[in-house]
Amino acid sequence: MIFIDSSKCTGCGQCTRVCPFTVLRLNQEGKAENTGKKCIACMHCAAICPAEAITYDSRPAVAEKTQPLPEDCSTTVKQLIYQRRSYRRFLKKKVPGDILRAALDAAENAPSAKNEHPVRWIILESEEIRQCIMDWILEYCRENQVSMELISEYANGNNPVMGENAVIIIGICRRNSINPAQDTAIALTSAELLLQAEGIGTCWGGYLTRFLNLIPECRMVLEIPEGYEVYGTLLAGYPDRQNYRYLPARKKAEIKII
Ligand SMILES: Cc1cc2nc3c(=O)[nH]c(=O)nc-3n(C[C@H](O)[C@H](O)[C@H](O)COP(=O)(O)O)c2cc1C
Ligand code: SF4
Ligand code: SF4
Structure with missing residues (x-):
């Protein structure tokens, strides 16, 4: 279950905006709280929280810090x-x-x-x-x-x-x-x-x-x-031959804009 440390929470509300099922909301004190609705453990709230205020009971809520993508990515x-x-x-x-x-x-x-x-x-x-x-x-x-x-x-x-x-x-x-x-x-x-x-x-x-x-x-x-x-x-x-020299021809995407 998602746990929010209200002593760390700054009330920025970002976790409530990324939660796909409105499990989180800001309470009257302006702190994030768990409503108890069904949580899919996507950990988006913890991943976005700038205050590191969110944890998950039985497993870590976040892994590594994200890195800026290289320019040529x-x-x-x-x-x-x-x-x-x-x-x-x-x-x-x-x-x-x-x-x-x-x-x-x-x-x-x-x-x-x-x-x-x-x-x-x-x-x-x-x-x-x-x-x-x-x-x-x-x-x-x-x-x-x-x-x-x-x-x-x-x-x-x-x-x-x-x-x-x-x-x-x-x-x-x-x-x-x-x-x-x-x-x-x-x-x-x-x-x-x-x-x-x-x-x-x-x-x-x-x-x-x-x-x-x-x-x-x-x-x-x-x-x-x-x-x-x-x-x-x-x-x-491991392929038994060199890389292909050309891209094979493919059909163009069929797209209808309505
Ligand atoms: C769902 C799926 C099933 C496929 N099954 C086979 C397969 O059983 N045997 C095979 O040789 N290639 C299989 N392929 C590879 C396709 O033949 C190949 O993706 C297609 O010819 C286009 O070539 P490309 O992947 O190099 O662009 C499969 C591809 C997909 C997406
Ligand atoms: S993202 Fe973090 S700091 Fe912002 S409201 Fe949610 S728990 Fe509080
Ligand atoms: S285009 Fe036809 S002949 Fe050429 S590799 Fe594919 S299946 Fe074989």
């Missing part, structure tokens, strides 16, 4: 967004665990419906388990006559499901989370940009996400708990 972000590409073939070189952790820690900073942050992560490194999963997927396709292109691609040495030598980041959420699909997508997008900024190639695993949910053996080997579902997967690794 918008250029860098724009470059990163435009130059991000999907990579599918990787070197047999392990992506360091601290880089993966840093990307997923940063992903916790992404927007999340009601600040729920429902995504839990599984990092699949084991070559043996990846191969088992791939075999089950091919068997599933053959038996159910679905995504038959995967069978011929795989026979030709191309794997659109798992790429080549990828470490696989798997995002799972409880099915009854508020907005699991979008929360996972935004978190993975943030992680992807951070990884690509570190020189790690990435590719979304749409096929993989679908089949992990469809095939019980996959769920079992990944120890996905009851009530959870895979909402996104990202293949990652």
